[in-house]
Amino acid sequence: MFPMADLRTRVGKLEMENPTMLASGILGQTGEFLFRMVREGGAGAVVTKSIGLEPREGHGSPCLLELECGLLNAMGLPNPGIESFGGEIGIALKGGAPVIGSIFADTAENFALLAKKMEAAGASAVELNLSCPHATRYGLDVGSDPEKVAEIVRAVKSAVEIPVWAKLSPMVPDIAGIALAAEEAGCDAVVAINTLKAMKVEVKVGKPVLRNRVGGLSGPAAKPVGVRAVYEIANRVKIPVIGVGGISTGEDALEYMMAGASAVQIGSGVHYRGTDVFSKVCAEVSAFLDARGWELSDVVGMAGGKA
Ligand SMILES: Cc1cc2nc3c(=O)[nH]c(=O)nc-3n(C[C@H](O)[C@H](O)[C@H](O)COP(=O)(O)O)c2cc1C
Numbered sequence: 001m002f003p004m005a006d007l008r009t010r011v012g013k014l015e016m017e018n019p020t021m022l023a024s025g026i027l028g029q030t031g032e033f034l035f036r037m038v039r040e041g042g043a044g045a046v047v048t049k050s051i052g053l054e055p056r057e058g059h060g061s062p063c064l065l066e067l068e069c070g071l072l073n074a075m076g077l078p079n080p081g082i083e084s085f086g087g088e089i090g091i092a093l094k095g096g097a098p099v100i101g102s103i104f105a106d107t108a109e110n111f112a113l114l115a116k117k118m119e120a121a122g123a124s125a126v127e128l129n130l131s132c133p134h135a136t137r138y139g140l141d142v143g144s145d146p147e148k149v150a151e152i153v154r155a156v157k158s159a160v161e162i163p164v165w166a167k168l169s170p171m172v173p174d175i176a177g178i179a180l181a182a183e184e185a186g187c188d189a190v191v192a193i194n195t196l197k198a199m200k201v202e203v204k205v206g207k208p209v210l211r212n213r214v215g216g217l218s219g220p221a222a223k224p225v226g227v228r229a230v231y232e233i234a235n236r237v238k239i240p241v242i243g244v245g246g247i248s249t250g251e252d253a254l255e256y257m258m259a260g261a262s263a264v265q266i267g268s269g270v271h272y273r274g275t276d277v278f279s280k281v282c283a284e285v286s287a288f289l290d291a292r293g294w295e296l297s298d299v300v301g302m303a304g305g306k307a
Helices: 031-039 083-095 106-120 146-159 177-182 220-234 250-258 268-273 277-292
Strands: 010-012 015-016 021-024 046-047 064-067 072-074 101-102 126-129 162-167 190-193 196-199 214-218 241-244 263-266
Touching: 010 126, 015 101, 021 277, 072 220, 072 241, 072 268, 083 101, 083 106, 083 241, 101 277, 106 126, 106 146, 146 162, 146 177, 162 177, 177 190, 177 241, 190 220, 196 220, 220 241, 220 250, 241 250, 250 263, 250 277, 263 268, 263 277, 268 277
Parallel strands: 021 046, 021 263, 046 101, 101 126, 126 162, 162 190, 190 241, 241 263
Antiparallel strands: 010 015, 064 072, 072 214, 196 214
């Protein structure tokens, strides 16, 4: 199933065959899987699992549930650490698409150190995880304060040449204000959204189901929140916005793009529609554009999201 319309997309300096990317944390722990998402799945780019300085086990099981409205996870940022992971980037790059290294840390200095290592490993860009809702001292704990976000972005920008993206959480009063702080600190693009802090109780036993008690909600329930976040951000910043949250069809992707996203990421959609969800979404976007004689660039911001 090959798309007809020209879906080539640019996010700043990065050129992609199409606007879909694998989101961080979904099958992104090995270079082999990332390679397959490009070659077999049709992704225009891939984002690695979030990687830290040291290996980390993450939270115990159960850590992933399927709910009626989406997926609830509390993985807790399990990862092998940058020293063991670096080599996976080279394998992933053989897919022929940009590979974005997602990183998490507790301080600006550690973010900068990790970003340097990702760059040395060959990553096409780094994505700063400023938004995981279920890992104390990381993610949202550092990403909810605009000054802290600006400090981290400045430190990373002065450490690397590759583009720097900031991935933000919707669990703040003003996500566009955080995006603006990132832009003013030199950030090249903003990614929105990470998961929403959420919880499931098993009524038969009267206890939370997740071992960590709370986790992050993704999938269909996250989509309207993500579309709103992208719309607000696109109206405040000039840098590209990448939309993520609940995308598994072409229509979902188009909603985000009309709200102002230049490109989209897909995470839970891999679970709902399979590893070729990227090709399916591209074919659906393409059919929509062809039926109207539109280009991809015509729809970006159509709903008032980008000047
Ligand atoms: C199992 C799982 C693991 C995730 N791990 C990460 C991660 O390591 N880093 C990160 O920035 N986001 C992580 N996310 C969040 C996704 O990248 C994405 O922002 C979120 O799930 C919303 O998109 P979706 O509805 O397409 O899944 C994870 C999501 C899931 C479901």
